[in-house]
Amino acid sequence: MATATHLAELQQQIRHRYHDLSKRLQQVAHYVLDNPNSIAFDTVAVIATHANVPPSTLIRFANAFEFSGFNEMKQLFRKNLVEETSSYTERARLLQNAQGEERELETPSDILQQFSHANTVALQELSNAIAPEQLDAAVDLLENAETIYIVAMRRAFSIASYLGYALRHLERRVVIVDGFGSMAAEQLALVGKNDVVIGASFSPYSPETVDLCEFAATKNAKQIIFTDSQVSPLAANSDVCFVIKEAEVESFRSQTATLCLAQSLAVSLAFRLSRK
Template identity: 60%
Template sequence: MTTSSQLAELQEDIRTRYDSLSKRLKQVAQYILDNSNSIPFDTIASIADKASVPPSTLIRFANAFGFDGFNEMKQVFRQNLMEDTVSYTERARLYRQMAGDSKVHETPMEILNTFGMVNAKALQQLPGQIDPEQLNEAVKLLDESTNIYVIGLRRSFSIASYLTYALRHLERRAFLIDGLGGMFKEQLGMIQPTDVVIAISYSPYSQEVLDLVSLGAKNGAKQIAITDSMVSPLAAFSDLCFVIREAQMDGFRSQISSMCLAQTLMLSLAVMGTK
């Protein structure tokens, strides 16, 4: 589940259960629903004071909604705010404001060391997130396809462009859908049932990608999705869906695991392909 959908679900759960809450918990619920933008920045003591409840009530409130503590609940609000902030400079400023100086990585080497550690952990976990049968089926679909259309915009563009480059070097008919001149639909307009679409998108999902996978589905093409949640809108159109959980640091998501999967598909096709 993406952070934005997780927050929306939490807020809806709070609204639905509001009437059944105790008086103190209702005060917390009302404050949280009315001040979602300030929750990431405020301390527990500050929130408790503004909601006119003791800090222990915040812990009880979080427990009532399935969290181990109130700080865990705050993470949902924090990550949602990060995802909604497009500017990386602004995102870094927000992280510093929320985390405090003790948690901010100051030097380039500290950042490199931390990124290295979190990416190494993500890569170690990646094989356990992939269904071997789905991986084999994906390679089979690519091998049997007439054309391979690769779609990935904005943050996903680097993965899509690499995959197209690699498939071309395997002498496959691979085409990068980049929408040059606004011609998204024209680039995918001749897709056939014997073709395969590889769509890559992460929250917040690109509307152009969703429109294109919908077009591919209407034309009967097989679809492989690389995304970040089983409830991603890409999953609804896909024949095969790979959910990748990338490493994150200071509100910034890596691409290492997605690139590793892309290279796995490419090398598997080189080794196992029949064409």
């Protein structure tokens, strides 16, 4: 079993293995699933008291899910809580206040250096993580689609904006499902088996994007997905699923790698069409 990298993935592992755990570990599992905010910011001693177990049991629980210690597991809960806070000011406050930790990012220059470095690493990892067969399959789907629907809301909307711009310049028929006027379902209503849906969402996943991609699956539309985990709710119905590890600085995530991949697909399609 691989160590979970997202809270939703860990929670799924806990639920799946719950009945195989000892009674003590089941007790911890129950508390962990029901009290994510406590796990994120309370001390190990406080959590152990509330869960009515010794602190050593928390460590055994974390080890059972391939973490080196309970504090390592706690980071998934803290990260998720920060990501679900839509206000960037509130995110910064949560991070600064977390257990009195001192932050290393003091100036705009510090932040720029951290993001530049993190994005450089993410881009280097991108080409190694994406199989050539996936790229070829995605370009095939885009080339043969009657209509390309792009479903990428909230933080992922910049992906939709770029792909809409690029694919229209390639004379593709494109519909950006933006939900304007609460009309998202109507915008996707005519999707069919000869169409392609490009879906993009990252933890915490946009419920609108998940629902729309599930609807597209009922219409047998092909799907190209941009997401961050193999257990993402978008992955199940995908024909091509790109799992992208974005750069992250103190729970503020970039989109550089995803945009690079989107641009690569659009330019690859341009070269293919030019040869024909």
